[in-house]
Amino acid sequence: xxxxxxxxxxxxxxxxxxxxxxxxxxxxxxxxxxxxxxxxxxxxxxxxxxxxxxxxxxxxxxxxxxxxxxxxxxxxxxxxxxxxxxxxxxxxxxxxxxxxxxxxxxxxxxxxxxxxxxxxxxxxxxx
Amino acid sequence: xxxxxxxxxxxxxxxxxxxxxxxxxxxxxxxxxxxxxxxxxxxxxxxxxxxxxxxxxxxxxxxxxxxxxxxxxxxxxxxxxxxxxxxxxxxxxxxxxxxxxxxxxxxxxxxxxxxxxxxxxxxxxxx
Amino acid sequence: xxxxxxxxxxxxxxxxxxxxxxxxxxxxxxxxxxxxxxxxxxxxxxxxxxxxxxxxxxxxxxxxxxxxxxxxxxxxxxxxxxxxxxxxxxxxxxxxxxxxxxxxxxxxxxxxxxxxxxxxxxxxxxx
Amino acid sequence: xxxxxxxxxxxxxxxxxxxxxxxxxxxxxxxxxxxxxxxxxxxxxxxxxxxxxxxxxxxxxxxxxxxxxxxxxxxxxxxxxxxxxxxxxxxxxxxxxxxxxxxxxxxxxxxxxxxxxxxxxxxxxxx
DNA sequence: GTGGTCTAGACCACT
DNA sequence: GTGGTCTAGACCACT
Numbered sequence: 001x002x003x004x005x006x007x008x009x010x011x012x013x014x015x016x017x018x019x020x021x022x023x024x025x026x027x028x029x030x031x032x033x034x035x036x037x038x039x040x041x042x043x044x045x046x047x048x049x050x051x052x053x054x055x056x057x058x059x060x061x062x063x064x065x066x067x068x069x070x071x072x073x074x075x076x077x078x079x080x081x082x083x084x085x086x087x088x089x090x091x092x093x094x095x096x097x098x099x100x101x102x103x104x105x106x107x108x109x110x111x112x113x114x115x116x117x118x119x120x121x122x123x124x125x126x127x
Numbered sequence: 128x129x130x131x132x133x134x135x136x137x138x139x140x141x142x143x144x145x146x147x148x149x150x151x152x153x154x155x156x157x158x159x160x161x162x163x164x165x166x167x168x169x170x171x172x173x174x175x176x177x178x179x180x181x182x183x184x185x186x187x188x189x190x191x192x193x194x195x196x197x198x199x200x201x202x203x204x205x206x207x208x209x210x211x212x213x214x215x216x217x218x219x220x221x222x223x224x225x226x227x228x229x230x231x232x233x234x235x236x237x238x239x240x241x242x243x244x245x246x247x248x249x250x251x252x253x254x
Numbered sequence: 255x256x257x258x259x260x261x262x263x264x265x266x267x268x269x270x271x272x273x274x275x276x277x278x279x280x281x282x283x284x285x286x287x288x289x290x291x292x293x294x295x296x297x298x299x300x301x302x303x304x305x306x307x308x309x310x311x312x313x314x315x316x317x318x319x320x321x322x323x324x325x326x327x328x329x330x331x332x333x334x335x336x337x338x339x340x341x342x343x344x345x346x347x348x349x350x351x352x353x354x355x356x357x358x359x360x361x362x363x364x365x366x367x368x369x370x371x372x373x374x375x376x377x378x379x380x381x
Numbered sequence: 382x383x384x385x386x387x388x389x390x391x392x393x394x395x396x397x398x399x400x401x402x403x404x405x406x407x408x409x410x411x412x413x414x415x416x417x418x419x420x421x422x423x424x425x426x427x428x429x430x431x432x433x434x435x436x437x438x439x440x441x442x443x444x445x446x447x448x449x450x451x452x453x454x455x456x457x458x459x460x461x462x463x464x465x466x467x468x469x470x471x472x473x474x475x476x477x478x479x480x481x482x483x484x485x486x487x488x489x490x491x492x493x494x495x496x497x498x499x500x501x502x503x504x505x506x507x508x
Numbered sequence: 509g510t511g512g513t514c515t516a517g518a519c520c521a522c523t
Numbered sequence: 524g525t526g527g528t529c530t531a532g533a534c535c536a537c538t
C-alpha cells in the first residue's frame with residue numbers, strides 16, 4: 001500500500017501525509033475505516049513510529065483522520081468533504097493570484113511555464 | 128499617452144498605476160525622467176487631481192517614482208529593477224502554490240482553466 | 255521566564271504552549287519579538303529540544319509564532335488578534351451549550367459547580 | 382397537563398418535547414405509562430396533529446417513548462436513565478469546555494456572565 | 509494490542 | 524549559531 005522513498009528530499013512524514021490523502025481521495029480507504037496502526041506501519045516500512053505519528057498527527061489536525069486511543073486511527077466520516085473544500089480554496093487563491101499577475105502585465109505563457117516547472121519538479125522529487 | 132476608461136469597473140487610480148508601470152516597463156518613460164504633473168494630467172484626462180495624486184502616492188510607495196517638491200514626479204533610477212523583482216516575487220509565489228496544488232492531486236489542466244478564466248475576466252473588465 | 259513542572263500530568267509541550275500564550279497575552283513578549291531558541295530553551299529548562307520544537311510547531315500552527323530557519327522563532331504581528339478571536343469563539347460555544355443545558359432543565363447552580371470543579375482541577379494539575 | 386405557548390419563538394414541537402421530558406423527569410408520567418394520543422392532544426391543545434407527531438417522533442428517536450401501533454405511545458422503561466445520561470454527557474462537555482477556557486486564561490466571572498445571559502435569554506423566549 | 513510523550517543523540521541545510 | 528528530521532528505545536495509560 002504505502003510507498004516511501006527514504007532517500008527523497010521530501011521528509012518521510014510528508015510523503016506519508018500525501019499518500020494517506022491520496023488513499024482517501026481515490027477510495028483506497030473509505031470514511032470510517034481504520035488505517036494501519038502506528039506500530040504496524042512502522043514495522044512494515046522500517047520507519048520510526050514517531051515519524052508515523054507525526055504524519056498521523058498532522059492528518060488529524062487537518063480533520064482527515066482521528067485517533068481512538070487504545071484502538072487506532074480511523075478515517076473521518078467527512079474526510080472527502082474536507083479534501084474537496086481544500087481543493088476549492090486552493091483554486092480560488094490561484095485565481096486571485098492569476099488576476100494579479102495579469103494586471104502586472106505578465107503573459108499567460110509565463111504562468112504556464114512556471115506551472116509546468118512546478119509539476120515536473122514534483123515528479124522528480126519522488127524519484 | 129494615457130488611456131483611461133472612466134466607465135470601467137477598475138478604479139481609475141488603479142488604471143493609472145498600471146499604465147505608469149507599463150510605461151516604465153516598455154521604456155515609454157525612462158528612469159530619472161519626469162512624468163506628467165498632477166495638474167496637467169488632471170486637465171488632460173478630465174480627472175480629479177486627487178485621483179491622480181492617489182495613484183502617484185501608491186507608485187511612490189512601491190518605489191517606482193518619487194516626488195521632488197516644487198518640481199514634480201520622476202521615475203526612480205531603479206524602477207525597472209523594482210518591477211522585475213515584483214514580477215519574480217509573484218512568479219515565485221505562483222510556483223509554490225502550483226507545487227502545493229500538484230501535491231493535492233489537482234491536474235495541470237484544471238490550473239490552466241482557472242488561469243484562462245482569470246485572464247479573460249481581466250480583459251473583460253477593461254472593456 | 256518559563257516555569258515547567260516535569261512531574262505534572264500535563265505534557266511538557268502543552269505547558270510550554272500555555273506559557274507562551276500567556277506571555278503574548280500579558281505582553282511579556284511583544285509582537286515581532288524573538289522568543290528563546292529551541293536549543294537555548296532546551297538547555298535552560300533541561301528539556302529535550304524535540305519537545306520544545308513540538309510546542310513551537312503547535313504555536314506556529316495556531317498562527318501565534320513563526321519560524322525563520324537559521325534565525326529563530328518570532329511572535330506573529332497579529333498574535334494578539336488571533337488570541338482574542340479564539341477567546342470570542344470559545345465563549346460563543348459556551349453560550350450555545352448553556353442554552354442547551356437550560357432547555358434540558360439543568361439548573362444554573364449545577365453549571366456553576368461543574369465550572370468551579372474544572373477551574374480548581376486546572377489549578378491542581380499545575381502543582 | 383401540557384402548557385403550550387403558541388406565540389412563543391420556540392417551535393411548538395420543541396415545547397412539547399421539553400414538557401414530555403420534564404414530565405418523565407419529575408414523575409408526572411411513569412416509565413411504561415401511556416401518554417396522551419396524538420389525536421386527543423391535538424384536540425386538547427388545538428394544535429395540528431402533525432406537530433404532535435413530530436414531537437413524538439423526536440422523543441422516540443431519543444429513546445424516551447415508543448409507539449405501539451394501534452394502541453398509542455408509552456414511556457420507555459429506561460427513559461429516566463436515558464435522560465440522566467444525556468444530562469451527564471452535557472455536563473461532561475461543559476466540564477471539558479470550562480477546562481479549555483481556564484487554560485486560555487479566561488476568568489470564571491466571564492463564564493458566569495455568559496451563562497447568566499444564556500439562561501435569561503431562554504426565559505425570555507418563553508414569554 | 510493501541511496511541512502518546514519524552515530523551516539522547518546524529519545529521520542536514522541555512523545565515 | 525539557527526530550525527528541522529529522524530532513529531532507537533523507554534515508559535505511560537487505556538482496551
